[in-house]
Amino acid sequence: MGESGSGKSVSSMAVMGLHTSRSARISGSIRLDGQELVGAKQDDVRRLRGQKMAMIFQDPLSAMHPFYTVGNQIIEAYRIHNQVSKKAARAHAIDMLDRVGIPEPRSRIDAYPHQFSGGMRQRAMIAMALSCDPSLLIADEPTTALDVTVQAQILDLIRDLQQEFDSAVVIITHDLGVVAELADDIVVMYAGRGIEQGSAEAIFNAPEHPYTWGLLGSMPRFDRPPTERLLPIKGTPPSLIRVPSGCAFNPRCEFSDRVRGDACTTERPELLPAGSGTGAHVGHGAACHLPTAERQQVWAQEISPRLA
Amino acid sequence: MTTPTTDRHADGATPAPDGDVLLSVEGLVKHFPIKGGFLRRGRTAVQAVDGVDFSVRRGETFSIVGESGCGKSTTARLVTRLLEPTGGTVRFDGQDITHLSEGRMRPLRRDIQMIFQDPYSSLNPRHTVGKIVGAPFRLQGVEPEGGRKQAVQDLLELVGLSPEHYNRYPHEFSGGQRQRIGIARTLALKPRLIVADEPVSALDVSIQAQVVNLLEDLQEELGLTYVMIAHDLSVVRHVSDRVAVMYLGKIVEVADRDDLYDRPHHPYTVAMLSAVPVPDTGRRQNRERIRLQGDVPSPINPPPACRFHTRCWKAQEVCRTEEPPLVPLGGPSHLVACHFPENVTPATPVSTPTPTA
DSSP states (O other): OOOTTSSHHHHHHHHHTOSOTTTOOOOSOOEETTEEOTTOOHHHHHHHBTTTEEEEOSOHHHHSOTTSOHHHHHHHHHHHHSOOOHHHHHHHHHHHHHHTTOSSHHHHTTOOGGGSOHHHHHHHHHHHHHTTOOSEEEEESTTTTSOHHHHHHHHHHHHHHHHHHTOEEEEEOSOHHHHHHHOSEEEEEETTEEEEEEEHHHHHHSOOSHHHHHHHHHSOOTTSOOOSOOOOOSSOOOOSSSOOSSSTTGGGOSSGGGSSTTHHHHSOOOOEEOSOOSGGGTTOEEOOSSOHHHHHHHIIIIIHHHHO | OOOOOTTTTHHHHSOOTTOOEEEEEEEEEEEEEOOOSSSSTTTSEEEEEEEEEEEEETTOEEEEEOOTTSSHHHHHHHHTTSSOOSEEEEEETTEEOTTOOHHHHHHHHTTEEEEOSOTTTSSOTTSOHHHHHHHHHHHHTOOOTTOHHHHHHHHHHHTTOOGGGGGOOGGGSOHHHHHHHHHHHHHTTOOSEEEEESSSTTSOHHHHHHHHHHHHHHHHHHTOEEEEEESOHHHHHHHOSEEEEEETTEEEEEEEHHHHHHSOOSHHHHHHHHHSOOSOGGGTTTOOOOOOOSOOOOTTSOOSSSTTTTTOTTOOHHHHHSOOOOEEOSSTTOEEOOSSOSSOOTTSOOOSOOOOO
16 A cells, blocks of 8 residues: 555566566565565566466556457466467356456457456456466556446455455555455555555554554545544655655654654664554554654554544 | 426525525536448437536535546536537526637636646646746736736745746646646636536545645635536545536436435435445445446447436336436435435335335
8 A cells, every 4th residue: 555656566566577677676585485586587487477476457458458359368368377278268268257247258258458348357357367376466556447336346356256266465556445445464655665564454443654644634534424624644755766864754744853863864764563462463563763652652642533 | 308397406496595506507418429430420429418407506515426437527518618518508607608609708717717637737848837827817818916926926825835836847746736736727817616627536645635625725715616526435525515426427316415425315326335445444344335237338328218227226117218307305405316216214205106016
């Protein structure tokens, strides 16, 4: 979860190995099922891509080839990773289209992407991504381009298919509502780094990072009585060419004056699990110089009442 | 057009406390003819807006919501006369502006302004901020007190930008700042009505809240009237006084904000509200969501009678043959066009046929 330019999509594309080595340098470590992907051979990653990990993109119209039928594109993906006849692959593609809820898959398989509506295209892309039964599915803003009633259909579909295929899903979005609907665990990103992570319950009910507080205050709550005013975060997200020194959020942070010394501007806080390891707080951590206890106090006494 | 004319302008007739109407729209129609193949020329048309009535009171925020392709943006452009209506009337402050010529319309453009969705394509990249925000003065031949430069700098300050930004270019600004520049330009001539077409949907959450607050402050300070076009139901609920829901070129429900969100009558409104993702992890399991089947039909060939019947779980035979009029239900200011409305207590007199099945 994060705003535009926070590095959500770049991170997921690194997992998929979609960055070219000419324009991007990747360091660190990405492990998929124990296998190291950073520095792995292109061919090895290609074999994994589609088979073990697959991705759904935001805009299905630009992510699908306009020149080939939907069926051909699914069949191609399936036959690359599986030694099967064209006929078997086609039967599989029809089955996949049926499972993602496209009516009359037998005739629809020969349609071109432009003949589908936005929601149907997104379904077709999900069918394509799932055709090889991947263990990891990355969905990059899968519903941002869709209307709210269609969005609800697609979110339900992703949740149902996740159970059916038993795959892990990484969902990338800026919409806190979508996150709350789908996610079990959440990483909040800001200026290219994770600044808070924890279970969905922890992030929504006991967030510890000032940026997360700001996000929750910026959003009109549909499930609560209307408030007089929204509580936005001041300023704008930083340029990633000149990231502020120390904590990247410090120029916009309301609470940096409560940190002793000038740690906020000189030292970058690390994302460490917070100390209170009980119940929902296991593995919940935030990258902030404020002591954990103080943050929890600020949330409970100052922020939480403001949002209610 | 066969729009029923009785009882349709109940909101205009409502004895509202601040009763005077700034903008009223009656039976508004816009068809875009499809020209293709030399024999079919002009035969069919995209029925983008097909008989829309509403009125906007002075000082209120009136929102139009709906899914893409429902005609809400077309309505905005018709009201601001960026498009020529095919039928119906648009009245601004009592004056019929439906078919005013460009020249006669020009003086009115001071009073009716528009905020656009995309802050990247709505600002000329080759003009400085000063030139962009000062353009309305130039076009209207207005010489503000203290000079144009001073006026522009005052406007920049009003929307939360620095007056030193006068000589900069749009590319030097972020999305939220650009939207502020657009708003400053909109405010230059002190308009009375602002039509905002998705003013915050291109912005990040934290910036969206800043712009929403800015729009609210400006409304209070300058006594503005807003017509807001949006698809984000949470934002609409936050900013609006009254809300109209559109589906396939028609208004299916209009009501005061709280009425609409607490007691929606039209099945489409009910389904749309139930589909909004709620940022509350506890609600995930026990939420009842109405899953609509399929997609919105094409406005080239909309379903007959009630346009929602193809996706409606309550549809009966009458929905396919008879178009439900937009009539008051459960109160004079809550209008709905449905044969079988939701959330109706049995005691409420319903002027539509009772369900037979």
